[in-house]
Amino acid sequence: MSPTGAVRGPAEGRAGWGVVDAPASLTAFGAAPTRATVRVVVQGAGRRATRALAGLGACWGLALVSVFIPVAHFVLVPTFAVAGVVLAGLRLREDRRLVRVSGTCPRCGVQQEFEAGGRFRGERALDCPRCHQHLRLIAEPAPGGRSPALQADRGPE
Numbered sequence: 555m556s557p558t559g560a561v562r563g564p565a566e567g568r569a570g571w572g573v574v575d576a577p578a579s580l581t582a583f584g585a586a587p588t589r590a591t592v593r594v595v596v597q598g599a600g601r602r603a604t605r606a607l608a609g610l611g612a613c614w615g616l617a618l619v620s621v622f623i624p625v626a627h628f629v630l631v632p633t634f635a636v637a638g639v640v641l642a643g644l645r646l647r648e649d650r651r652l653v654r655v656s657g658t659c660p661r662c663g664v665q666q667e668f669e670a671g672g673r674f675r676g677e678r679a680l681d682c683p684r685c686h687q688h689l690r691l692i693a694e695p696a697p698g699g700r701s702p703a704l705q706a707d708r709g710p711e
C-alpha cells in the first residue's frame with residue numbers, strides 16, 4: 555500500500571482560496587449602526603471540491619462501517635449515504651465562508667468577536683453574546699463597486 559498522504563497547504567490562486575478582510579456594519583433595531591470587520595474565506599472551485607469530497611468520503615465511510623451494525627444498518631446506511639451527498643452539495647456552494655466577525659455591538663457598545671460560520675452572501679443575522687440582541691451584519695460596498703467580500707472570482711456558476 556502506498557500512502558497517498560494528506561494534501562498539504564492551500565494551493566494559492568484560482569483553484570485555491572484566499573482570506574479577505576472587509577468592512578461591514580452592524581445594525582440593531584432602534585440603534586445607530588456601528589462598524590465591524592468581517593473575515594471571509596473565498597474558496598475557489600478546487601478548494602470547494604476538495605472540501606465536498608472530504609465530507610462525502612467521511613459520511614460514506616461511516617455508512618460503510620454501519621453496514622456491520624445489525625438492525626441499525628437499515629437506518630444508518632441510507633442516512634449517512636444521503637447526508638454525504640447533502641453535505642457535499644452544501645460545501646460545493648460555499649464560495650464565500652464567513653470565518654470571523656469583530657465589531658462593536660450597537661446595543662450594548664461592547665467591542666467583541668461574534669460567532670461566525672457558513673456561507674456569507676453580504677448579510678447575516680447575528681446574536682450579541684453580551685446583550686443577546688438580534689443584530690444584522692451587512693457588508694459595506696466598496697466605493698464605486700461591490701464589497702470586497704462579495705467580489706466574485708469570475709467563475710462560471
Ligand SMILES: [Zn+2]
Nearest residue numbers: 659662682685
Ligand atoms: Zn450587545
